[in-house]
Amino acid sequence: MSGLGPLSTFKRNPELRFVGLAGPGAIFIVVSLLLPLLSIVVFSFWRTESYELYADWTFDNYRTLLSEAAYRTFFLRSLITAIIVTVVCMLCGWPVAYFIARHGGRYRLLLVLALAAPFFTGAILRITALQGLLGPIGLINMALNVVGLAPIEALMYTQLASGLGLVYLFVPFMVTAIYLSLVNFNFELLEVAKINGARPWRAFFEITWPLNWIGTAIGMILVFIPCLANALTPRFLGGPDATSFGMSLSQQFGETGTWALGSAMGVSLFGASVLVILCLKPTIRLKRSGFTGAMTQ
Amino acid sequence: MSVGLGTMYVFLYAPIFYVIYTSFAADIVWPFPLSFTVAAYADLFDSSLYGEALANSLKLATGSAALSTILAAAGAIGVLRYRSRRRGLVLFLFIAPLFVADLLIGISILAFNARVLGLPGNLYSAMAANAVQGTSFGFLIILAQLVRYNWDMDDAAMVFGARPWRCFIEITLPTIWPSLLGAYLISFILAFNNLEISFYNLGAIPTLPSVAWGSLRFGLGPELFALAALVNLFVFTVFAIMYGLMRTGLVKFGYRGL
Numbered sequence: 001m002s003g004l005g006p007l008s009t010f011k012r013n014p015e016l017r018f019v020g021l022a023g024p025g026a027i028f029i030v031v032s033l034l035l036p037l038l039s040i041v042v043f044s045f046w047r048t049e050s051y052e053l054y055a056d057w058t059f060d061n062y063r064t065l066l067s068e069a070a071y072r073t074f075f076l077r078s079l080i081t082a083i084i085v086t087v088v089c090m091l092c093g094w095p096v097a098y099f100i101a102r103h104g105g106r107y108r109l110l111l112v113l114a115l116a117a118p119f120f121t122g123a124i125l126r127i128t129a130l131q132g133l134l135g136p137i138g139l140i141n142m143a144l145n146v147v148g149l150a151p152i153e154a155l156m157y158t159q160l161a162s163g164l165g166l167v168y169l170f171v172p173f174m175v176t177a178i179y180l181s182l183v184n185f186n187f188e189l190l191e192v193a194k195i196n197g198a199r200p201w202r203a204f205f206e207i208t209w210p211l212n213w214i215g216t217a218i219g220m221i222l223v224f225i226p227c228l229a230n231a232l233t234p235r236f237l238g239g240p241d242a243t244s245f246g247m248s249l250s251q252q253f254g255e256t257g258t259w260a261l262g263s264a265m266g267v268s269l270f271g272a273s274v275l276v277i278l279c280l281k282p283t284i285r286l287k288r289s290g291f292t293g294a295m296t297q
Numbered sequence: 298m299s300v301g302l303g304t305m306y307v308f309l310y311a312p313i314f315y316v317i318y319t320s321f322a323a324d325i326v327w328p329f330p331l332s333f334t335v336a337a338y339a340d341l342f343d344s345s346l347y348g349e350a351l352a353n354s355l356k357l358a359t360g361s362a363a364l365s366t367i368l369a370a371a372g373a374i375g376v377l378r379y380r381s382r383r384r385g386l387v388l389f390l391f392i393a394p395l396f397v398a399d400l401l402i403g404i405s406i407l408a409f410n411a412r413v414l415g416l417p418g419n420l421y422s423a424m425a426a427n428a429v430q431g432t433s434f435g436f437l438i439i440l441a442q443l444v445r446y447n448w449d450m451d452d453a454a455m456v457f458g459a460r461p462w463r464c465f466i467e468i469t470l471p472t473i474w475p476s477l478l479g480a481y482l483i484s485f486i487l488a489f490n491n492l493e494i495s496f497y498n499l500g501a502i503p504t505l506p507s508v509a510w511g512s513l514r515f516g517l518g519p520e521l522f523a524l525a526a527l528v529n530l531f532v533f534t535v536f537a538i539m540y541g542l543m544r545t546g547l548v549k550f551g552y553r554g555l
Contacts, residue, residue, distance in 0.1 A: 014379040017461070020338035021375030025368035025432055026390045032429045033394055039413055053412055098307045099543055103299075110540060111302075117536045118309050118529075120483075122490025124509045125525040129312035132319060132525075137326045139315055146327065168308070175305075229398030232492065236513060246400055252525060253404045253497060263408060266401055277396065 016260035022243050037270065043263035051257040052281045061264035071248065075268065078245035081159070085166045089223050090216065093174035093294035094166070098208075100175075112179055119172045127236050134237075162238030166227050174219040181215020217280045245269065313529055320522035335415065337519035341527075344520070350503040353420065354489050355506060360424040361488035365431030366481045372432070374469070378448060394433040399493035402429060407497040407537040418500040426494050431484030438483060448535035475542075482535055 047056045065071045100111045118126065133139050134155050141151035154160050191202040209216075231246035234244070238244075245265065252262025320337050322328030341347055372391050376384055390416055394402070406426045410416045456463045470477075488495075492506040499507070503523070535540070 013415070015381055018375050018379035018381040021371045021379070022387045023375075025372035025436075026387050028368055029324055029390045029394060029429060029432065032406065032425055033402065035413075036409035037397070037401070039409045041407045043412065092305065094300045099299065099302050109543060113536050113540050114306065118313065120486045120490065120532045120536075121313075121525070121529050122492065122506055123505050124492050124513065125490070126312070128509065128513055128517065128521050128525050129316045131513075132316050132522065133312040135517065142327050168312075171305070171428055172309070213528075220407045225396055225482065231400055232510075246398075249404070250400060253407065256347065259408060263406065266404055269398065270401055271395065273398070282438050293477065297396055 040263040048258045048260040074245040086224045089174040097178035143294045157239035159242045162234045162242045165233040165237040170223040177214045177219030181212040316525040320526040337523035342523040350508040358489035364428040365484040368388040369435030390437045394489045403494040414449040418498045421493045423498040427488040435480030438480045439476045471473035
């Protein structure tokens with residue numbers, strides 16, 4: 001039973017229980033995520049020669065990234081693509097999430113699960129499916145072929161196709177994030193606004209949008225960050241002028257074996273992601289959201 | 298507005314339905330009219346490469362999901378049950394992996410393992426790598442059900458003399474097991490279908506996604522359609538079962554009539 005020895009004090013102290021339970025997971029993530037990220041920061045200052053990393057501290061990798069036009073192009077291209085895809089996902093995702101949250105009724109769960117399910121089939125198979133539909137021997141182009149029309153050039157191995165693929169991959173994230181916010185939103189506020197004479201769009205911009213900004217911001221982050229690093233979609237759906245930063249990064253760790261440069265690219269990618277999060281963080285005021293905190297229920 | 302909603306679903310599902318339809322076609326380029334055949338599936342099941350890849354993927358997913366669920370469950374219980382100054386930090390740590398891109402996780406763990414730890418890539422390092430993402434997802438899923446758990450039950454049990462472990466097994470676990478199962482399933486599916494994180498940490502070991510990737514590089518083939526159809530079927534079956542359980546109230550997964 002409960003004794004008075006040091007072990008039982010350990011067991012009864014809530015702080016130690018907390019550490020005992022949450023500790024392993026936290027330590028695991030520190031070791032498996034933070035330490036590796038730290039190590040590529042270190043490696044980015046080293047040098048690669050004949051597939052080996054040498055600890056010669058140098059800025060050369062960053063100098064290469066900034067000076068060689070190819071890398072600048074890749075980065076800017078990935079950045080602009082990610083921004084456009086995020087905005088498109090937001091524009092497409094908001095109406096869908098809003099409709100499900102407000103008018104879904106009994107079918108809300110089904111609709112949301114149906115939207116989230118495709119994401120879990122894995123990126124490569126979804127790209128396969130997209131190629132099956134949009135690709136050069138896909139349904140759309142072959143249908144045009146049969147009818148006698150020329151295939152749609154813009155859909156075959158272009159940046160548009162790559163962008164479309166990215167939207168296809170990430171729109172479920174955006175919708176889910178916005179939906180989870182709207183679920184806690186009190187739609188009666190809009191009735192009040194209507195009674196007080198506000199037109200629907202005004203009510204949306206002054207009430208719905210600000211109170212659900214957290215959901216939108218989280219959705220934007222969840223779409224932007226993987227989009228920036230994406231290597232598969234541009235490779236299979238984009239053409240030679242759609243090479244992305246992520247593709248180049250994976251080459252550094254694959255074919256060319258230049259880990260130092262690859263680490264520098266990884267650090268740039270991570271830095272860009274952190275920058276976006278830091279930019280969005282001040283705009284999030286927890287009290288302004290409808291989220292009163294599930295833990296207080 | 299419902300037209301917009303419909304468009305979204307058509308957009309998401311049209312490629313999937315087309316892939317499933319075409320996987321049964323003899324001519325994958327223009328499958329109309331449909332000359333029904335299961336040759337693609339036969340090829341898939343006969344192939345030893347896909348067989349080996351499937352076995353590896355299953356092993357990877359099982360191990361990764363087990364690790365994720367245990368860490369996530371312990372973390373969620375710790376965060377919700379016990380007050381601590383470090384709560385915020387721990388919450389941040391558990392959610393952080395969601396905001397780091399797959400590719401970055403894959404290469405950084407590869408570099409870390411190879412250069413700092415001196416480990417070659419193998420199935421276990423890939424399991425650990427996938428578990429990072431799985432723990433985050435699992436944490437959120439378990440948290441969602443756990444916030445509605447009444448901890449007074451545990452206190453009552455302790456008053457009657459139950460030690461914490463027994464209390465967990467006999468009271469907490471029977472109530473929260475759906476969320477643990479949900480976390481396990483989601484982590485399993487994520488690890489099973491993951492390419493970027495696993496690829497760099499596995500070396501030459503084939504998994505289903507990496508074999509699919511290798512095949513796709515040479516262009517679309519019938520066995521890719523068959524594989525896509527099967528994986529889609531698997532994922533949708535899991536989701537359908539979860540939906541059915543939630544809807545009929547048999548198992549809650551923390552769902553309270555969302």
